Each structure stands twice: as structure tokens, then as C-alpha cells.
Amino acid sequence: MALLKEKVTEIHHWTDKTFSFKTTRDKGFRFKNGEFAMIGLEIDGKPLLRAYSVVSPNHEDHLEFLSIKVPNGPLTSKLQHINVNDEIIINSKPTGTLVCDYLLEGRNLFLLSTGTGLAPFMSIIRDPETYEKFEKVILTHTVRTVKELAYFDTLNGLNDDEIYSQVTQGKFHYFNTVTREKWDRTGRITEWINNNKLWSYLKVEDFDPKHDRVMICGSEDMTFELKKMFEKLGSVEGSTKVQGGFVIEKAFAEK
Ligand SMILES: Cc1cc2nc3c(=O)[nH]c(=O)nc-3n(C[C@H](O)[C@H](O)[C@H](O)COP(=O)(O)OP(=O)(O)OC[C@H]3O[C@@H](n4cnc5c(N)ncnc54)[C@H](O)[C@@H]3O)c2cc1C
Known part of the structure; x- marks a missing residue:
């Protein structure tokens, strides 16, 4: 396994539970938008990834990651204290199922996330190819409190951004919900889909498995529930081997 060493260049703490950071990028580190890599720190002379x-x-020449802070987590209890110029280790072989190539062609693309499950979709929504393949790209992000809506301003402003407005051409839609505080939109995304509120709220066509595609990234419960819901709606799961109507990745593994 080839491990690359990259330097931290920027850090942003969103809340006491999440932060993001940018690093330098080795020219040899290639990935498809939506993929994940094994990253970490060298602890006691050994890589913890x-x-x-x-x-x-x-297409950017740096790398960026969004991270949880698990209080006693082997990696994140240390990673949350990184400083600019510290070194991060990155495995040079990214992988994953949340890649547009693993979906059939379609009309609307729904990217459904909770918590740090937002991360893979941040690269997909800034990829010009996504907008060549789909008419509308709808990103949903559900978190507990408003403060946890990471990248809120970037996402709200993406269609008006100097660079990305040319990429999205107004086709990008950002929708968030909060589950534990008062907010304009509350409740879990499953509720918004179950009673067809999501499509009418966004003023998009009702979900049609013949035309519409879905990527799901969140907790085990959320991914399981949404998988069942989209199967019931007639959509078929895709994989790295067979294109389908939806693809799934858990945002983290439960222990
Ligand atoms: C495919 C995949 C992609 C991932 N991408 C990301 C990512 O982009 N950002 C990220 O922060 N994590 C991501 N994770 C989780 C990540 O790999 C680690 O679990 C996390 O960084 C915590 O590491 P740790 O060693 O501190 O604790 P661990 O021992 O790995 O985790 C301890 C416990 O903390 C909880 N937990 C772990 N990660 C999360 C999380 N992201 N959100 C909520 N609870 C969590 C779980 O209950 C877990 O059992 C991903 C996991 C998988 C399988």
C-alpha cells in the first residue's frame, strides 16, 4: 500500500462535533468524484488510517476532508487537534460506490445525506460531468442542529458562485432539514420522501424510477431505510459492476 504524506494547509471547525481541513495534493493521487480514501496520522511510528x-x-489541486470528532475515537480524538503544516497520511488508492458512472443515465439526480455523509457529494456537485448527465442535481443534508449544516453558505451560493455558476447552470438544488431544533424545514429525509413532500417542496417532477437516480450516504439506519423505500418505488441498486437506479455508502461503520 503506497502511503502519501500531505501537509495540512487550512482547518475550519464547524462545531464541537465536526471540522474540515485542506491538504496539499500529490499529482499522482487520482480519484473519481464521490470516492473515499484511507487517511490518517502516524501514531507511535505506525499509520492509523x-x-x-x-x-x-x-480538478482542484488540493484535497479537502470533512471530519467528525469522536471523543474517544482512536483517530479523530487526535485528528481534531491538527494544525496547519502538520502531516496527514493518505493511501494512494481511493475507491467507493458513490460515483455517477455506477448509475444509469437519467433526469434528476438526488444526493441524500446525513451528517458527514455530505462529504462525497461535495465533490460530485462541483463536477461538470454531473450536470452533463443530469437535468437537475438535488442535494439534501439532514443534521440535528442548524450549526451542523456544514458548507451551508457554499451550497446556498453555488448557483451564483463566480466559477461554479458556469458548472451548475442553475441546475443545482440544495435542501436541508434539521431534526432537533426549530428551522424552516424539520424532520428526517425519509419523512419528506415518504409523503411526497420533497418533490413538491422543490418543485421538481415526482420521483420516477425510470428517469430519476439516487445516491445515499448516511448512518446505517438511514441508508437501510432509504434503500427499502427506493426499492419499493421500483428503483434497483447499482454497484461498481452493474449500473443501477441508486447507489449507497454508509457514512461510517457502527461498532
Ligand atoms: C466508506 C466510509 C467513508 C467515510 N467517510 C467519512 C468522512 O468523510 N468523514 C468522517 O468524519 N468519517 C468518515 N467515515 C468514518 C471514519 O472512517 C471514522 O470512523 C471516523 O473518522 C472516526 O474514526 P475514529 O478512529 O476516531 O473512531 P472509530 O473507532 O472509527 O469510530 C467510533 C465510532 O464513532 C462513530 N462514528 C464514526 N465516524 C462517524 C461519523 N462520520 N459520523 C458519526 N459517527 C461516527 C461510530 O459509532 C463509530 O462506531 C467513513 C467511513 C466509511 C466506512
Whole structure:
């Protein structure tokens, strides 16, 4: 396994539970937007690595990651204290199922996330190819509190951004919900889909498995529930081997 060493260049703490950071990028580190890599720190002379989706799109010359802070987590209890110029280790072989190539062609693309499950979609929504393949790209992010809506301003402003407005051409839709606080939109994404509120709220066509495609990234419960819901709606799961109507990745492994 080839391990690359990259330097931390920027850090942003969103809340006491999440932060993001940018690093330098080796020219040899290639990935498809939506993939994850094993990254981490050298601790007591040994690499301690965990899976992390790449937030930055693959045309950028830096890398960015969004991270949870698990209080006693072997990696993140240390990673949350990194400083600019510290070294991060990255395995040079990214992988994953949340890649547009693993979906059939379609009309609307729904990217459904909770918590740090947002990370892989941050690269997909800034990829010009996504907008060549789909008419509308709808990103949903559900978190517990408003403060946890990472990248809120970037996402709200993506269609008006100096660079990315040319990429999205107004086709990008950002939708968030909060489950434990008052907010304009509350409740779990499963509720919004179950009673067809999501499509009418966004003023998009009702979900049709013949035309619409889905990527799901979140907790085990959320991914399981959404998988069942989309199967019931007539959509078929895709994989790295067979294209399908939806693809799934758990945002983290439960222990
Ligand atoms: C395919 C894949 C992609 C991933 N991408 C990311 C990512 O982009 N950002 C990220 O922060 N993590 C991501 N993770 C989780 C990550 O690999 C680690 O689990 C996390 O960094 C915590 O590491 P740790 O060693 O501190 O604790 P661990 O021992 O790995 O985890 C301890 C416990 O903390 C909880 N936990 C772990 N990660 C999360 C999380 N992201 N959100 C909520 N609870 C969590 C779980 O209950 C877990 O059992 C991903 C995991 C997988 C399988």
C-alpha cells in the first residue's frame, strides 16, 4: 500500500462535533468524484488510517476532508487537534460506490445525506460531468442542529458562485432539514420522501424510477431505510459492476 504524506494547509471547525481541513495534493493521487480514501496520522511510528470521502472535486489541486470528532475515537480524538503544516497520511488508492458512472443515465439526480455523509457529494456537485448527465442535481443534508449544516453558505451560493455558476447552470438544488431544533424545514429525509413532500417542496417532477437516480450516504439506519423505500418505488441498486437506479455508502461503520 503506497502511503502519501500531505501537509495540512487550512482547518475550519464547524462545531464541537465536526471540522474540515485542506491538504496539499500529490499529482499522482487520482480519484473519481464521490470516492473515499484511507487517511490518517502516524501514531507511535505506525499509520492509523480511516476511510474518508474526498470533499474537494478532482480538478482542484488540493484535497479537502470533512471530519467528525469522536471523543474517544482512536483517530479523530487526535485528528481534531491538527494544525496547519502538520502531516496527514493518505493511501494512494481511493475507491467507493458513490460515483455517477455506477448509475444509469437519467433526469434528476438526488444526493441524500446525513451528517458527514455530505462529504462525497461535495465533490460530485462541483463536477461538470454531473450536470452533463443530469437535468437537475438535488442535494439534501439532514443534521440535528442548524450549526451542523456544514458548507451551508457554499451550497446556498453555488448557483451564483463566480466559477461554479458556469458548472451548475442553475441546475443545482440544495435542501436541508434539521431534526432537533426549530428551522424552516424539520424532520428526517425519509419523512419528506415518504409523503411526497420533497418533490413538491422543490418543485421538481415526482420521483420516477425510470428517469430519476439516487445516491445515499448516511448512518446505517438511514441508508437501510432509504434503500427499502427506493426499492419499493421500483428503483434497483447499482454497484461498481452493474449500473443501477441508486447507489449507497454508509457514512461510517457502527461498532
Ligand atoms: C466508506 C466510509 C467513508 C467515510 N467517510 C467519512 C468522512 O468523510 N468523514 C468522517 O468524519 N468519517 C468518515 N467515515 C468514518 C471514519 O472512517 C471514522 O470512523 C471516523 O473518522 C472516526 O474514526 P475514529 O478512529 O476516531 O473512531 P472509530 O473507532 O472509527 O469510530 C467510533 C465510532 O464513532 C462513530 N462514528 C464514526 N465516524 C462517524 C461519523 N462520520 N459520523 C458519526 N459517527 C461516527 C461510530 O459509532 C463509530 O462506531 C467513513 C467511513 C466509511 C466506512
